Amino acid sequence: MTMDMNDESVTSLAQLREFVKLSQCAEFKRTAGKARTYEWIGRTLGKFRYSSETKKNKAVIKEYIKSVSGYSDSQVDRLIKRKKETGRIFVKERTQNAFQTFYEVPDIKLLAEVASVFENPNGYALKKCLEDMYQIYGDDKFEKLSHISKSHIYNLRKTKIYTSRVLVYTKTKKTAIPIGERRKPDNQGKLGFLRVDSVHQGDLDKEKGVYYINIVDEISQWEFVGCVETISEQHLIPVLEELLELLPFKIINFHSDNGSEYINKVVANLLNKLSIHQTKSRARHSNDNALVEGKNGAVIRKTMGYVHIPKKHAILINEFLRKYLNPHLNFHRHCAFAEDIIDEKGKIKKEYKEYLTPCQKLLTIKNMEEHLVAGVTRELLETELKKLTHLESAKRLQEERLKLFKQISAKI
Known part of the structure; x- marks a missing residue:
């Protein structure tokens, strides 16, 4: 069964203590988004004047927030600290940048072309060939590929662009003739x-x-x-x-x-x-x-x-x-x-x-x-x-x- 809870009538610490005791027999599941949950926690901390309460009362308020929000002790501590430092709790906007694609489709196609005509040499040999094409022969198409690492060549070889363009194609009997010196080559x-x-x-x-x-x-x-x-x-x-x-x-x-x-x-x-x-x-x-x-x-x-x-x-x-x-x-x-x-x-x-x-x-x-x-x-x-x-x-x-x-x- 799912119920929406309105805690506007909860105004005293005594009510919070009773709620915390009862909450041990029930499980709360947060359905609101992170922004609304942060807003409610900030409101609750202000409503019960968390920063000015005694250590014992602070523990009751924290336990109440944990029970309703479903957050862990460390999560609630971080949010309380943020409220103390900034005066409010808000969702931080993430501006995480994805890795920029350096080697683009034309570069991978060119790599596949070189590998194909050389019949798939190993990464070391292919890298050296790409370097020479730019440094010795001055072909500007190879400027990016001339700096590619050997390991990244193998990464690009796994791409669909690359794989779709590359096609893959009794011991001597002893003799008693005493001609030539038998020894290890030196x-x-x-x-x-x-x-x-x-x-x-x-x-x-x-x-x-x-x-x-x-x-x-x-x-x-x-x-x-x-x-x-x-x-x-x-x-x-x-x-x-x-x-x-x-x-x-x-x-x-x-x-x-x-x-x-x-x-x-x-x-x-x-x-x-x-x-x-x-x-x-x-x-x-x-x-x-x-x-x-x-x-x-x-x-x-x-x-x-x-x-x-x-x-x-x-x-x-x-x-x-x-x-x-x-x-x-x-x-x-x-x-x-x-x-x-x-x-x-x-x-x-x-x-x-x-x-x-x-x-x-x-x-x-x-x-x-x-x-x-x-x-x-x-x-x-x-x-x-x-x-x-x-x-x-x-x-x-x-x-x-x-x-x-x-x-x-x-x-x-």
């Missing part, structure tokens, strides 16, 4: 220590697919990818030699796993001719060639996929890699560079705070000019870096890859 902090591996595009109905040759420098992560019909000497050696000649710095060491495509006399003779030392991975040390194996998945599989491509298309694919993928990898794709942190127990932990393109990393190396081959200069590298923006290069790569796949599909 770059000694110098350029020219290469990691090399092969990637197979798969078989279909006993027909072999194309093979990729992947070459990565340990220090700068400069990378070249080639494509061959088979990994026999006839097809592999010419492409391998071409890739080695394309590197802008002198080569010191050539490190591969124990696959027979590299551990053979023909490759050994080629490397000897170029004065390049050859090493190979140790048994039961799968991390010895981890850098290039990671690139196999992050670059080759991400770009070319896993679907079988017949070997007859090797020349067509190699042209695409040479013209579009390799320049993009070295001048426009950001890589993570590890820093060794030694904790208090002496354990080495790798932290990835630095994200640069291989060309940017190469330009930061001390005495870099001493390592460059004839005809390559710092100015030449800087000019090549600015020929296209990161975004333009990524879009061009996507367009040319689509053309390539259409050509391959038409010929299958």
Whole structure:
């Protein structure tokens, strides 16, 4: 049952005491709004001259207010204090401001576009790309995004605007050939220590697919990818030699796993001719060639996929890699560079705070000019870096890859 109460006839403290006693057997529920309740409490405090009463009588008035209003002891105390300080009790207007939206819809769309053409790199690499688009290439559209934090990139990736625009696409057997030194790769902090591996595009109905040759420098992560019909000497050696000649710095060491495509006399003779030392991975040390194996998945599989491509298309694919993928990898794709942190127990932990393109990393190396081959200069590298923006290069790569796949599909 609900009743409205009129307490105008309650005028003495004796009546309040009786009311408080009776109220212990009943429960009051406030239906009036906060403003009306505050007004009634202020009126009641003035009516019974709360501030001039004794401590005992004040307790009775407080208990009466608590019973009728439903407020707690601390709430009533705060309202009494406000009445004493200001002479009245009123509802404070809240002027709480919502967080201002800094990254607007066009910014999120632009972020989604960049992430999509770069095939969803991690937050660190994406942030660095956005910074470069504004700071190096002067694209004003990226002014806001150039200041975005890595963590907020992941926040924006959860928005509907972003998700609606982004589409997501046996160990080598041991060999007894005594060619190449079996040891842990050690770059000694110098350029020219290469990691090399092969990637197979798969078989279909006993027909072999194309093979990729992947070459990565340990220090700068400069990378070249080639494509061959088979990994026999006839097809592999010419492409391998071409890739080695394309590197802008002198080569010191050539490190591969124990696959027979590299551990053979023909490759050994080629490397000897170029004065390049050859090493190979140790048994039961799968991390010895981890850098290039990671690139196999992050670059080759991400770009070319896993679907079988017949070997007859090797020349067509190699042209695409040479013209579009390799320049993009070295001048426009950001890589993570590890820093060794030694904790208090002496354990080495790798932290990835630095994200640069291989060309940017190469330009930061001390005495870099001493390592460059004839005809390559710092100015030449800087000019090549600015020929296209990161975004333009990524879009061009996507367009040319689509053309390539259409050509391959038409010929299958």
